[in-house]
Amino acid sequence: MKKKVAIIWGLTGQDGSYLAELLLQKKYIVHGVKRRSSLINTSRIDHIYQNPQSKIRNFFIHYGDLSDYGNIFKLISDTKPDEVYNLAAQSHVDVSFQKPEYTADINALGTLRILEAIKNLNLANKTKFYQASTSELYGLVKEKKQSENTPFYPRSPYGVSKLFSYWITVNYREAYNLFACNGILFNHESPRRGETFVTRKITRGLSDIIVGNINCLYMGNLSAKRDWGHAKDYVRMQWLMLQQKKAKDYVIATGRQYSIRDFIVKCCKHLGIQITFNGSGLKEVGIVNNIKNNKYPHLKSGDIIIRVDKKYFRPSEVETLLGDPSLAKKKLKWSPKYNINDLVEEMMNSDLKAAERDKFIKDNF
Numbered sequence: 001m002k003k004k005v006a007i008i009w010g011l012t013g014q015d016g017s018y019l020a021e022l023l024l025q026k027k028y029i030v031h032g033v034k035r036r037s038s039l040i041n042t043s044r045i046d047h048i049y050q051n052p053q054s055k056i057r058n059f060f061i062h063y064g065d066l067s068d069y070g071n072i073f074k075l076i077s078d079t080k081p082d083e084v085y086n087l088a089a090q091s092h093v094d095v096s097f098q099k100p101e102y103t104a105d106i107n108a109l110g111t112l113r114i115l116e117a118i119k120n121l122n123l124a125n126k127t128k129f130y131q132a133s134t135s136e137l138y139g140l141v142k143e144k145k146q147s148e149n150t151p152f153y154p155r156s157p158y159g160v161s162k163l164f165s166y167w168i169t170v171n172y173r174e175a176y177n178l179f180a181c182n183g184i185l186f187n188h189e190s191p192r193r194g195e196t197f198v199t200r201k202i203t204r205g206l207s208d209i210i211v212g213n214i215n216c217l218y219m220g221n222l223s224a225k226r227d228w229g230h231a232k233d234y235v236r237m238q239w240l241m242l243q244q245k246k247a248k249d250y251v252i253a254t255g256r257q258y259s260i261r262d263f264i265v266k267c268c269k270h271l272g273i274q275i276t277f278n279g280s281g282l283k284e285v286g287i288v289n290n291i292k293n294n295k296y297p298h299l300k301s302g303d304i305i306i307r308v309d310k311k312y313f314r315p316s317e318v319e320t321l322l323g324d325p326s327l328a329k330k331k332l333k334w335s336p337k338y339n340i341n342d343l344v345e346e347m348m349n350s351d352l353k354a355a356e357r358d359k360f361i362k363d364n365f
């Protein structure tokens with residue numbers, strides 16, 4: 001049987017790396033696009049090459065950038081993919097306030113450039129397209145639980161850029177009969193999450209505190225609430241959406257939400273630390289209450305390990321996001337394998353190792 005060909009923009013990111021693994025397991029030929037950078041940026045996908053049963057013959061990496069239509073056109077023309085996954089983006093909401101034009105160019109026009117290339121190459125009958133849409137579209141939420149029918153109200157240049165890419169995907173589906181889907185994904189995390197997103201900042205920061213690399217973690221809005229899932233569960237849904245008979249947009253979420261404070265408490269509990277929060281606003285602190293078996297020599301009861309710094313506040317905040325994945329549950333048989341405690345455990349264990357490695361290097365070299 002002829003192998004399916006897929007191309008992934010955003011290969012080197014969190015989701016791109018998990019999706020490449022999944023598609024290779026499914027015997028696809030996988031082409032991935034990476035940006036040129038002054039330092040090597042393939043740490044999330046290096047293990048695919050290093051695997052002794054190397055899948056290298058099915059795995060090809062190309063240089064590219066979503067700002068470059070000629071490059072996109074040539075990659076699609078050369079590979080004639082069955083499936084295109086657009087996971088590339090300037091994906092940091094806070095950074096989007098500082099780089100609004102770049103965010104719009106890559107996230108909004110970048111999506112348009114891929115769709116135009118598929119259309120101009122007359123591949124609309126062959127190539128299926130997945131767009132990485134986001135719960136940030138709901139922003140200032142209009143319903144307590146957000147579904148495919150909830151009105152959008154983005155709250156950042158990132159959210160607005162993704163609103164364009166959402167609608168242009170719908171438009172190319174309707175105008176050119178392209179099989180094009182939006183996955184409206186709520187926050188999803190993993191040990192491969194970028195270190196400046198809140199969950200990873202917490203798991204890495206707490207690990208650094210307990211091994212003695214740092215004393216305190218400075219955070220932004222501790223009251224914001226998110227619906228967090230595991231990236232591995234979510235990339236499976238990206239693939240599934242393209243295996244359906246009809247192209248459709250789906251919300252992917254767990255249907256449960258926690259505050260940033262809750263997430264910190266869960267991570268501390270995993271470490272055997274009881275933490276309490278005192279004060280409010282910029283004066284709020286997280287204090288160590290009790291440590292099981294006194295197992296961390298660098299920490300003692302009464303230590304302040306969380307403080308608030310206003311530099312992490314956003315000009316306009318998304319206070320709450322909670323997804324309603326009923327449609328995906330029904331049509332795609334959605335059932336995530338990981339819950340929040342599994343996620344905390346996997347991320348904490350991975351970051352503890354990383355923090356210990358860093359400490360060893362600092363102490364010995």
Ligand code: NAP
Nearest residue numbers: 010012013014015065066087088089091132134185187188
């Ligand atoms: P990520 O880790 O930040 O990865 C983004 C990827 O896009 C990286 O490979 C990055 O390359 C690449 N990229 C950035 N600018 C580019 C450009 N100009 N041209 C080509 N590639 C570029 O993001 P993620 O968490 O995997 O998320 C994947 C997608 O889903 C993104 O579109 C994000 O906006 C969206 N999304 C994410 C979530 C979530 O919770 N994770 C939820 C909803 C939607 P470098 O490695 O070189 O930086």
Ligand code: F7E
Nearest residue numbers: 091093134135136186187196197198199219220221224312
């Ligand atoms: O922030 C609050 C912050 O940066 C979550 C992206 O993948 O998911 C992600 O966007 C919340 C916000 O993710 C800190 O204010 C508090 O309310 O982890 P985050 P995000 O903004 O939700 C969506 C679905 C995407 O599509 C995006 O691509 O946490 N928060 N203190 C903090 N956030 C950060 N980053 N750092 C803090 O110190």
